[in-house]
Amino acid sequence: MTQNLTETWTGLGEVTASSGVLVLGMGGGIDDWPRCGPPLSERARATAADGGGHLRDGLCEAVAVPACSDRPLAVRARTAPSVFDEEPVIEVLEVDLGMPWPAGRAPEGVRLGDLPVDRCGMVVGDAVALDAWTGIGxxxxxxxxxxxxxxxxxxxxxxxxxxEPVGPPYEGGPRGWLDLTVAEAERRAEALAEWTREECQGIGLVWSVEPHTDYYRAQRAGWDHPLEAGTIEVAGCRVLGIGWHPGDHAMRHRGEREAGQVYPVTLHPDADGGSVLRWTVPHREGDDEQEDRA
Incomplete structure (x- = not known):
């Protein structure tokens, strides 16, 4: 798959689902599921056994579906110009599930539920592997x-x-250091703080120490991808993280579920008789309804 945004589809990477259950979920709360009740994998397995569906507990949301367990599953996106800055953004996310379309089922999309766009990003990965996810904080x-x-x-x-310049490349972006020990990162941060107090009246410089968690590593893996998408290994499985530009999120998705900003997740047959998971994130109002009819 190509990462050339002039093409209709953009490759985001491949994931693996060794448990046979794939999850598309809100990345900011993946590790919060056990605090709400049963682990994500337990809930996802039960949902996938019925063909797939939506999971929600408090602020945690995901969709779980059965998927092939013995080969990589390609993830791709169709893009549209952002209403924020006209840069390409995801309008349709699609995952090859590696499974045949069920015999006897009509070749029409099956709606599983809907998901908001998490301002902290989205995650696609194996349900059991995501039980081990280390998140924000x-x-x-x-x-x-x-x-x-x-x-x-x-x-x-x-x-x-x-x-050195760190993070997605843009003029005036952050500088700093990668892969320090936590103690060294905190020591250097304190040196920056002291210098700012003494030389700059305590203003005009901001710094951040980012421990290496799965959440952060997924963000970091997407720095060089035009759609902020990157894969990492979690509990022996390949997991995809997808970031969202804060300006685009504010203009299209702000408020998320509480504001009614949710978008349909569906199952569809592909041209070869397989099954794909599709999440339609409309570029314009009404696009999701058009996609459901496609």
């Missing part, structure tokens, strides 16, 4: 962290402390 799972800084005095801080 979790400690580093490998003892390492990244440190970044930015702001009005970033150039002066760079001259004093060094650091």
């Amino acid at each position: 979790a400690p580093s799972d490998n003892g390492l962290a990244d440190l970044t800084y930015w702001g009005r005095h970033a150039r002066a801080a760079s001259a004093r402390f060094g650091g």
Whole structure:
């Protein structure tokens, strides 16, 4: 699959689902499922056994479906220009489930539910593997962290402390250091804080220590992808994380479910008789209804 955005479809990567159950879920709360009740894998297995469906508990939401367990599953997206900055954004997300379309089922889309666009990103991966997901606020799972800084005095801080451009490339983006020990990242952050207090009256520089969690590593894996998509290994499975530009999210998806900003997730047959999971995130109002009829 190509990552050339001039094509109709853009490849996002491949995932694996060794348990035979695939989840598309809100990335900000993947590790919150056990705090609400049974683990995500337990709920997802029961839902997938009935052909797939929507899961929701508090702020946690996902869709679970049966999927092939013994080969990679391709994920791709159809894009449209963002209403925020006209850069390409996802309007249809599609996952090859590696399963035949059920015999006797009409070749029409089956609606499983709907999902909001999580401002923290989305995750596609194996249900059991995601039980091991380390999320926002979790400690580093490998003892390492990244440190970044930015702001009005970033150039002066760079001259004093060094650091390289970090994150998605754009003018004025953060600088810093990757793969420090957590202790070293915190030590350097304190040095930045002290310098800012003494030299800049305590303003004009912001910094962040990011422990290496699955959530952060998935974000980092998408830095170089035009749709902020990247794969990582979680509990022996390949998991895909998908980011969302905050400006585009604010204009199209702000408020999420509470504001009625939810989008249909469906099962469809493909041209070869297989099954695909499809999430339609409309570029314009009414696009999801058109997609359901397609």
